Amino acid sequence: MAQGIAQWITWAMLGLPLGASLLIRWFQTRWSVRQAGWVAAGAIGSSAVLAMALVVLVPQGVGVPLWHWMTLGEVSLSWAVQWDALSLMMAVMVTVIATLITVYAMGYMAHDIRGASFFALVSFFVFWMLALVSADSLLGLFFGWEGVGLCSFLLIGFWHHHPPNRWAAIQAFVVNRVGDLGLWVALLVPLAIQQPVGWAALSAQVASYPSLLQWIVGMGIILAVCGKSAQGPLYVWLPNAMAGPTPVSALIHAATMVTAGVYLLARTHMMMPPGLQGVVMGVGLGTALLGGVLALGQEDIKRVLAFSTMSQLGLMVMACGIGAYHAALFHMLTHACFKALLFLGAGSVIHGLNGEQSLARMGGLRHRMPITWVTVSVGVLAMMGVPPLSGFFSKDAILMAAWSHSMPVFGLVVGVSLLTACYMVRWWWLTFMGPSRYDDVSHGTPHESPWVMTVPLMVLAGLSVVLGILNAPLPSHAPLLSSWLSPVISELAGHHVSVWLMALLGVGIATLGSGMGWLMATRAPAMLPGAGQQWGIPWILACLSAHPLRWAGVLADRWVDRGLIQNSLTGVSWGIQWVGHRLRGLQTGRLAGYLVGWVLVLMALLGSMVMAW
């Protein structure tokens, strides 16, 4: 019974955004932005309601088979959906946030002549994201993984008349593809030894692989996580992806798609050999620190948030590396809310300032955009981890896990938290506080955004306030989210530290960090020279990867293909011509000469026959 209902709900949940996407694409020239937006929001919102219905109906989870895909050797590959606490949590998060962002986008994209097609792409993205989180196998996840990558490519390049946007779109897709190589490997190893790739089967089998194969699979997963969640050297695409419309940055590059890496780590935790957990932790921690430092030096309102996302994702990956999966997932949930809020707030500012994105030309906007200011302030406080907002609980959980793991790790996490408070306050101050630095002539009179944009801000602010209760360590109850997730994924990290001590520490970090951020904003807003260009890291990475490959391609074409090989062929034909020219001398036209030749050949033949006989 439950499975039957779940099957229908699954079809509807996946089909609604896909159907909306196709419908909007079909009518995009006839529908206004508002009409397209409402269709998309309606479809995605309905999916959100259905996802919540599934939580109520089948909280313990259910598997839904869909159809047979293909057979590879002896392995039969099928489509199926697996609803459990993890996938349901993700589905609810994705659809709720996406609904709010879609509503917001109706205002943000109102004056875009291609606005309707934007909603088709957003709906398409939601479909793929749902496919990703609900997949019951690595193959199904891979489909969603690539699908969201495609949508990200299309949406980053949405304003493709600007060449840098096109370049950013390609960069995002290709860097993600580099990460996808890892997923390819993780997928190919079990398939090559003719084993199924469902989650349950994989969890049981991978432990029995030879250790080299375990490591290969594990490294593949880490590489995939790095690509999608902008970790380690593969972070370079995320800041440039801000070229896309702001709702895209909020939805894809902050709240949902980029968290797929964390989801993958959680989903495949049984496949990760213990020796690689340290690598996961190291990658996450390194990225968290780098992102935090780089965020301090940015001048673009969206790029600060992009680096902040990278840093927070690093924290989540780090938490997975130390086995604190529940903490990582909880932070992912709260982060999705307040980071979406911050991005949408930034979008509201950009909208109100006629497209201005530089922090150097903002300031003093709190009077002009009061709703944006208040809601964004809530988001900033939540992100800093100020009690009793949601970020306080989720960041505290990570701090507690780090404390239990080791002191150096804990110290570094404290450093990341300090950086977070610092860059967020700097960002907030430069945008809303202090004297105004915008120009009324070129920026117009800054104004508050329409209700269609402010209402989602308010809802997200509300969620950023209350969501912490989901996993708060209440005295008489076990944390709700952790209890729900436990059957799917067990928390490996122990928490052997006083909650109150951690809370106190969290508040202290937030206070200290805000002070530093305020000082930076008011005294040295352009500190950290070179951070804007990321100290040349993207350039160095390009010099180590893309540039040599491109030059290799050009040079191989010029020197090997058109040079060496073609000249060799020409040489051969010249050689034949030369031989022919020389042999022409034998064609004297004298019969006697030819006869002598024939006789010589005949004698040679006869001689060889006699010898053989």
Next chain:
Amino acid sequence: MVALIVGWIVALVMAMVAVMVLPLSIKQAVRVGMVVMWGGALAMLGTALVAPATLDSGIMLPWSYLFGVALEFKVTGLSWVLSLATLIAGGILVGGVTLPSRWAVALLIWIQLALLLVLNAGDLLTLFIGWEWAMLPVYIGLVTHGTDKAKAMALRMLMMMVTGGVLFLMALVMVWVVSPSMTPLSLSNGAVLPPVMAWIVGGLFLVSFAIKTPLFPFHTWQAALYEHCPSYCRPLVMAVVSKLGVWGVLQVLPVVTPGLGLANAGGPVSLLVWGLALWVSLSALYASVVAWGQSTPIRALAYMSMSHMAVAFLGALLGPSHGVMVGLYLVAHTVLVLGLSMVIQSQPNWNVTGGLGGMMGRSPWQAWVLLVLMLGFIGLPGTVGFAAELSVIVAIFSSYPLIIGGVILFPVVMNAWVGLRWLTEMVWGQPLIPVLKDDVPSWWRVALGALVVVTLVGGLFPWCLQRVISVGLPLW
């Protein structure tokens, strides 16, 4: 089915002669071409629907003895799919591309019948005849309808083809000595070549197929051919003719030299097979790197195709048990390249560096087609390209050392990069030379739409294609 195909080959010969001999206008010649090609496709489709069992059938022509060898034909699911694609594509090209003269129609029919011979050959001699015939009309087309550059290129191509043909012929003669019937079936049923001879024959075939595929260093003719080929036969050459190398491997090598598929045999055999695998996989890598250095999309597509075909070549070397996987790859690639080449060459300034761009504004429908097909070409899940790529790479991973699998994976990223670069440039970029809105006939759009449908349906339900392709496989 096999009788139908043989009959249709005869019909194609008659149509070709009629177009050449009779004083037809170009319009009449086009009609003849369309009827004979689409008629054949419809007949094949109808027969398969009415009598699906005939998809696995063979026939020996009693009147066709040549050097003691009877010409034999054999149809399988895979050869049926590729033959069908060939005929449909031929019909589209005859009707959709501006033809310079009725001779062009005759040349197109010639290519068709050569391809039908190759695809449905039941013995090595028939395969060889089709093999040699397939490139000749392309050469003639290049020389008669091409520029000076094209003529120079045609000579280079001919040189390579003749070399490949001679090697093929030498191998054929050696097989004939042992098994005069020359059917791979007879070879697999006991008329096994002595071991040393098997390796020599295998080597000769291998180089011949490597030239046709083409693999490094025999590959430079292909990009130039794609660039200079007359537009009426370019899509066919790119989509079908370029598959003949892999087709040859799939049909011939495993049965002639079974040792080539024994990657895990140990000893010198393994060493040889691994060396071969390394060569093929590095060819794939090399082609994908050189694709970066190209200045026109057709040349880039040529190198990416080379890279893909090298992967298929490696899969085909593994032997008959992987035939279905390689077959899926061939079918997917045929569909995708056919569509891509059709869209690209229908654009104004397509062969001028920087001449493309702005398709989304000028021709959104074709831009979307290009998008889907290119995404399929670079192996995006949900398209037939991914299903095909996955199946072959799984086969390679399961049979060769991990390092070979690793090398093969790199072109996946590289091709994505090159493909996206051209895609964005064509679809979103600004053309250096302004062009008007393009105007393609509606049935051309229908044809492209059908290719998109195959790409997507084949990606979501590849088992359908697998089921058709697997009829009659493994061959021996």
